[in-house]
Amino acid sequence: MPKVSVIIPCYNQGEYVDEAINSILVQTLQDFEIIVVNDGSTDDFTNEKLKNFSYLKTKVIYTENKGLSSARNTGFKEAKGEFMQFLDADDTILPAKFEEQLSVFNQYPEIGVCYTDFKIYDIIKDDFLNLPEKKFLGENPLIDFLFRWERGLSIPIHCALFKKSLWVQELPFNEELKAKEDWFMWCSLAIRNIRFHYLDKEYAVYRFHENNMSKDIFEMNYASYLSSYYIMQIIPEKFKKEFLKATIVHINKSLEKNVYPNLVNQISDLKNKFLEMDKTIDYKIGHLLLKPYRFFKTNFLRKKYL
Helix, strand or coil, X not given: CCCEEEEEEXXXXXXXXXXXXXXXXXXXXXXXXXXXXXXXXXCHHHHHHHHCCCCCCEEEEEECCCCHHHHHHHHHHHCCCCEEEECCCCCEECCCHHHHHHHHHHHCCCCCEEEEEEEEEECCCCEECCCCCCECXXXXXXXXXXXXXXXXXXCCHHHEEEEHHHCCXXXXXXXXXXXXXXXXXXXXXXXXXXXXXXXXXXXXXXXXXXXXXXXXXXXXXHHHHHHHHHHHHHCCHHHHHHHHHHHHHHHHHHHHHCCCHHHHHHHHHHHHHHHHHHHCCCCCHHHHHHHHHHHHHHHCCCCCCC
């Protein structure tokens, strides 16, 4: 049985996946398996590459295209390792990551997640980006995930090594979420008081390129709001009102950026719906909060997320 299972979802990312896998194969700790999930790729190059894979310790699973959350969960169900490494096909990790993180787990057996620092590589510029000072988890991870996520706090998922035993009766990712699924996952762990440990070394590389830069900003904002809805369902009651207000602030910032001038009125309408919820927050909050998401789906995304 392998110590670490590496799960790599791949959707039309054949040009990058070799580097992701090679970053695993050169690990100083070699007790691992690699599971590549071909998430219904439509690119002939990617499909041909995955069909002809001959990497050691690596197998490829084929599924219909259901999105990142589903692909990761598919890999998780096949995984046999004690620890889980989620790695997107266009990212990489450094050679000592497994060895040093497993050393941390041995030293602190009570922790459930060990995560590292990261750096960002710009493929277009062929150089690493200079980042402002990064912030990581403090004494109350749930507060940090709820109110600081993507506001100074960011933990790319491949920074982390997870105990598989964290998910016994459920899967790691909410398959209703097509983006921002990691935010919900982090919050769900923090709600359960899972212990996190930060390893202060840059052992993960997030690769910046045209494909991940070109994601529709409006859709990503929508994904944030949808994640907020699901997070509202699981957080303690005492945080709901403040968390709802924080969501409203995000909507206001979307208006200020004015990214889509033709959508200002619609986003304003959504903002008003959230403000109205703030006035009437009670046991009906989940039902009320769902309405603007349905409004978003029906009017702007043409049911893409239904």
